[in-house]
Amino acid sequence: MGKSILIKALWQIPAILLITACVALGFNQIRNDRLPLVCQWNEQQPAAKSSESSGLKPIISIEEAALLFKNNKAVFLDARPKSFYIEGHIKGALSLPWETAEEKCIDVVEKIPSDMPIITYCDGANCELCDKLAVFLCDLGFEHVSALINGWTVWNKHNLPVNTGNTP
Amino acid sequence: MTYNNRLKMRHRISSLTIRFVLGAVFIFAGIPKIMGTAAFAGAVYNYQLLPDVLINFFAIFLPWLEVIVGIFLILGVWLPGTVVIYNGLIITFIAALVISVHRGLDISCGCFSTDSTDVINLGTILRDVALFMASLYLLFESSIEKADSLKSKQHNYLK
Numbered sequence: 456m457g458k459s460i461l462i463k464a465l466w467q468i469p470a471i472l473l474i475t476a477c478v479a480l481g482f483n484q485i486r487n488d489r490l491p492l493v494c495q496w497n498e499q500q501p502a503a504k505s506s507e508s509s510g511l512k513p514i515i516s517i518e519e520a521a522l523l524f525k526n527n528k529a530v531f532l533d534a535r536p537k538s539f540y541i542e543g544h545i546k547g548a549l550s551l552p553w554e555t556a557e558e559k560c561i562d563v564v565e566k567i568p569s570d571m572p573i574i575t576y577c578d579g580a581n582c583e584l585c586d587k588l589a590v591f592l593c594d595l596g597f598e599h600v601s602a603l604i605n606g607w608t609v610w611n612k613h614n615l616p617v618n619t620g621n622t623p
Numbered sequence: 624m625t626y627n628n629r630l631k632m633r634h635r636i637s638s639l640t641i642r643f644v645l646g647a648v649f650i651f652a653g654i655p656k657i658m659g660t661a662a663f664a665g666a667v668y669n670y671q672l673l674p675d676v677l678i679n680f681f682a683i684f685l686p687w688l689e690v691i692v693g694i695f696l697i698l699g700v701w702l703p704g705t706v707v708i709y710n711g712l713i714i715t716f717i718a719a720l721v722i723s724v725h726r727g728l729d730i731s732c733g734c735f736s737t738d739s740t741d742v743i744n745l746g747t748i749l750r751d752v753a754l755f756m757a758s759l760y761l762l763f764e765s766s767i768e769k770a771d772s773l774k775s776k777q778h779n780y781l782k
Contacts, residue, residue, distance in 0.1 A: 460703045467704020471691065479687035490660045490683055493676050514665040586661040602665065
């Protein structure tokens with residue numbers, strides 16, 4: 456690179472980074488599913504480290520989720536619309552559809568012990584409802600929240616316990 | 624058309640093509656991550672390379688940087704700075720992938736989508752290395768052009 460080009464690059468790089476920061480943060484502020492700027496991902500938290508579920512990741516694998524289910528060490532939250540929950544859901548899971556999460560979260564989270572890990576799930580590899588719900592709960596102050604991607608499908612593939620109707 | 628002009632034209636066409644392809648790659652890589660920032664934050668976390676406090680900011684910032692750098696590269700805006708950032712990003716991506724593969728992590732790449740089936744492997748590293756080769760060409764294009772123009776002057780002088 457020539458000297459003049461290098462000088463140009465020196466002022467252009469911070470300018471591009473500054474423009475990007477303004478656009479990215481501005482867009483994040485106006486979007487409905489806003490991501491909090493700082494979210495304590497649970498592995499780093501002292502509370503999580505001292506708990507039995509210290510290995511809990513934001514994106515949890517089916518094997519880890521099944522183990523927590525088997526040991527009754529996690530609460531599952533179904534982020535899909537209520538009609539899908541009634542058709543079939545993970546046994547013991549509570550329904551908290553993403554669309555109504557803000558209104559209904561208080562009723563649902565009341566039933567969850569504060570130190571109990573929460574696993575959110577929906578259906579489909581590209582389904583983002585569980586991620587959004589996990590971030591929303593994280594934003595509310597829940598420390599042990601994970602999302603099980605494509606949860607309903609992989610749960611069925613592994614022949615794990617399910618239930619139908621309105622009861623967990 | 625003189626030898627010098629032919630060389631210039633050749634470099635201009637190859638440079639434009641590479642800029643368009645590399646720019647499009649970054650735009651198409653950035654958009655799905657902007658749409659699914661939360662899932663991308665999960666993918667970033669799984670790399671286990673950043674402290675917790677930076678994960679969400681990084682997940683918000685990086686996809687927009689990819690899109691803006693991609694647009695600037697195609698439109699030819701602030702090219703020296705854009706090309707340097709492009710190279711820096713590609714080097715960072717390769718380093719993150721190599722470290723993760725070396726650690727034996729079986730995680731989603733988060734490269735072109737937030738899909739959990741897009742896992743990191745040698746193929747994803749080679750793909751980024753190919754992009755790096757192309758972006759390196761853009762970085763050194765000006766010196767290549769200079770060298771070529773010198774060569775063409777010599778060529779015309781010897782004729």
